[in-house]
Amino acid sequence: MAPQIILIDSLDDERLSAYTRLTERELRSVLEPEKGIFIAESAKVIERAVDAGLEPVSFLMGERWLDQLMPLLERVAEKWGDVPVFVASMELMEQLTGFTVTRGALAAFRRPLLAAAPDFLRGLIERAGDRPVRVCVLEGIVDHTNVGAIFRSAAALNVDGILVSPTCCDPLYRRAVRVSMGTVFQVPWCRIGTEARVWPHDGLRELHEAGFTCASMALEDDSVSLDDPALLEIPRLALFMGTEGAGLQAKTIDGSDLTIRIPMAHGVDSLNVAAASAVAFWQLCPHADNGYHYRPGMFA
Incomplete structure (x- = not known):
């Protein structure tokens, strides 16, 4: 035709x-x-x-x-x-x-129909088999450029999936799609949490029920350094990234199993959330590009 x-x-x-x-x-x-x-x-x-x-x-x-x-x-x-x-x-x-x-x-x-978070996580775990599973949770990120850049890094650095909180902007917004170079269609993603007033309790519960260790990227006194080898041994890891400027909510950090910081020099205390995500993905995800994040026809 x-x-x-x-x-x-x-x-x-x-x-x-x-x-x-x-x-x-x-x-x-x-x-x-x-x-x-x-x-x-x-x-x-x-x-x-x-x-x-x-x-x-x-x-x-x-x-x-x-x-x-x-x-x-x-x-x-x-x-x-x-x-x-x-x-x-x-x-x-x-x-x-x-x-x-x-x-x-x-x-x-x-627009594709998105899976419910429990079904989404179950699918990622089944596809992963015996290898570790790595997902990223975007909390309240409102800059479409940052969301698009995070998806692009996730595709390049072997993140299994992305979960988007109720207050995070739409990954299918035109600018987010454009900045991602279309990788929003390659990295599996879904919404997690029902509404802002009960977030992050419902999201944390769903991740914990699926067997994930929840880790917040935050500058806390008890934060674990990103290069700690023990992090690589966690079988299922959900990495929480917070909104621009303010970062993650205190209740998200409190509800997480641990916090992670990126070691930095010259008195710099933080990175842009998109840059921080790329550093974390590189350290915590498999380096070999085995393509498990990309399934042609994944929405067919």
């Missing part, structure tokens, strides 16, 4: 609302009330979303991208049928906000 190519001569076309007018909140709830949609920007990110099995709703691209993306569009048409591919002149695409980043290739996808 050939892709459904539709030439566009105006960004005012109602069929382009997802790309030109709707807010992130509206994308999540108005167009598709049950699941919502999200926008992927750039050819690489779009390709990773398709490879992960996510269902495209439509594409919007500048004319010079059509030939390059045609093999991908043909795969989409074969699997999902008549998904509209809107094609505009490069001059018209330049009118879109963020064009210099997207380079004129975008796609709208249906």
Whole structure:
């Protein structure tokens, strides 16, 4: 089946609302009330979303991208049928906000259904077999750039999965997806905790019930140094990373089994949360890139 190519001569076309007018909140709830949609920007990110099995709703691209993306569009048409591919002149695409980043290739996808945290953790443990399991819990991180960067580090450094607290921003927000370079489709993730008022007690309980040792990244007097060899012997480790500036809540630290600090020099007391996550992932996760974090078609 050939892709459904539709030439566009105006960004005012109602069929382009997802790309030109709707807010992130509206994308999540108005167009598709049950699941919502999200926008992927750039050819690489779009390709990773398709490879992960996510269902495209439509594409919007500048004319010079059509030939390059045609093999991908043909795969989409074969699997999902008549998904509209809107094609505009490069001059018209330049009118879109963020064009210099997207380079004129975008796609709208249906949001995947996320597993409940207990089922998610059970699946990670089953896939891991005899090897250690490493997950990261993001508490209240509100900067989409940081969330995207953490996902990219998690994909590169063999983190099994990411769990997102009720107060953490959406990993499928456009900027988070873009900064992650599409790795939000490669690293398994889910929400954990029911609502902010009972967090972190419900999240800690679910992790403990799944057999995880909960470790907070925090500067406490009794913190364990990140390079302590004993940390590598923990079979199931959940690493909590806190919000920008304030870090983790006191009740999260108190409810954890231990705290971990990164040894630092020159009087520096902390790192940006995205940088800290990369350092911690490198130290605590297997170095060999065996690809266990990436399952093509994981959302199919």
